[in-house]
Amino acid sequence: MADSKIENVIGALALAFADTLQRDAQAKAPEPGPAASAITLIGHVPGLSIERLRRALSLSHSGTVRLVDRLVAEGLAARFSAPDDHRAVALRLTPLGETTCSAILAARQTGLASALAVLSSEELQEFGKLAAKLLRGLVSTEDHAYRVCRLCNYTACLDCPVEAELA
Template identity: 40%
Template sequence: MHIEGGRALNVVGAWALSVADAVREAAERSTGMGGAGPAALVAVAAEPGMSVETLRRALGLTHPGAVRLVDRLEERGWVERGPGGGRTVALRPTAAGVTARDALLAARHEALAAQLERLGPDRERLAAAIEPLLLDQAADAGELRRLCRLCDRAACEPCPPWTHLEPDAVDG
């Protein structure tokens, strides 16, 4: 597939990196953690009781990497391990973790708002144009967890990609 308009591709690509950098920097400032730490906090708070394996897949980590990350979240007092189904360990946010998640999402919101501020009312049109692209990105719940790993899930209820998944794909 060849797409004409190298300039358009470059402009959109540069802007996407700018937005991603702004969100990453806000998340790191808010939590004092880099890498997958902020996304792990958001993911666990969004789905209390998720397993380390589910978290691992959502963040694209190895199992040992996910365990070490959970250790760091636990050391900060943001996540606790508990019994899950069978031999799995269920991860749950603590009250401090929910507070840290809320601060992180507020910082993310501010970073995104600053990136989109100049668009004014065109923000809604941009979001409407992007939404179908998001629907194509996630064929199952695992992919969706990865896509929405830093999302404020309460901000867009119902989540457009979740509502378009086949019922048996949501459990993945």
């Protein structure tokens, strides 16, 4: 039998973490909404397609195109022909976009570190192991992995539990 108090506390914790992530990441993004996630995803996967970005952000195609248009107009991203299909559009960050991506990830990291500061080193290591186990159990498709990891700092997660689960 599941313990509803534990589930409730974990649910509240998940929302508190999500709120912290969103607040801190969006403070460094050019606009509220999915821009921070789009920038970090494009930064992680240079050559990302608009369709993959659309699925990761759960946006309509037209909404994703408008978001990309704004990122391009702000000088944060650039469109280019996909190497494997010159009819398809691929995305990459500009130098300004890379700087913005770094600022988003640094703000995200600072907020999470602050939230986790109440744990001892040993507790933090154990919590990290449990969180990785939970992530491995939650993610089952590549699209879902992009969605879950849309604000991840990929350079900090060299042994990614999500990628390990999908492999």
